[in-house]
Amino acid sequence: MTTPMWDLHFSEGAWEPTNVIPADSSTVDTDLDKAGWERFWVIGGQENGALHIVTWRRDSPDGPGRQYLLQVWDVNTGSEFVQVDGLPGLMELLAKWAPIVQAASVAGAIAEGLNGALDRYGFFEQIGARLAWGADTNRDAMEREASEERDRRAEWKRQQAAERPAAT
Incomplete structure (x- = not known):
């Protein structure tokens, strides 16, 4: 075969x-x-x-x-x-x-x-923000917001871990 x-x-x-x-x-x-x-x-x-x-x-x-x-x-x-x-x-x-x-x-x-869904840092949202606010001005603000959001999430995870009962 x-x-x-x-x-x-x-x-x-x-x-x-x-x-x-x-x-x-x-x-x-x-x-x-x-x-x-x-x-x-x-x-x-x-x-x-x-x-x-x-x-x-x-x-x-x-x-x-x-x-x-x-x-x-x-x-x-x-x-x-x-x-x-x-x-x-x-x-x-x-x-x-x-x-x-x-x-x-x-x-x-x-x-x-x-599709109607909004993604804060999506392709079209980035273009729209840059058209509305200018490429340089808005980019720094968006990067700062993204960094702050990551920091908030990391802090929330640390708090959640601290509140969990310790394993015995």
Whole structure:
């Protein structure tokens, strides 16, 4: 029985099916490490679940130069791996995928702005405050307020810890 190949390798102008990691892998990160891959770049807003691109690199096992992997992620799922030889190949792939990630990031920001919830230090709130009060003036005040809020929370936690009965 042949193992299905889901990933793609772009080399010398042609796409070839390949498997970057074993088909039965349950620990992708470990298998990538074992194969010599290291995290390279992450492009896009992964902290809020937006579409983003993850890349890896390694020295080519077939000779001089490097190989690169690219995978596109949303909040739950990653695409198949795309492998290319050399940095120019990676840059070509990024030039094709980056506009999609950018569009998803902009759409996510718009959706965040339209959801009706206010976040004191959110993206749109920061822009609005800077438009209303000026970039320099309001930034210092916002940073000071954020620092004071952190201090208040830390003090509250200290008080809560002090009020707890001691363990016997």
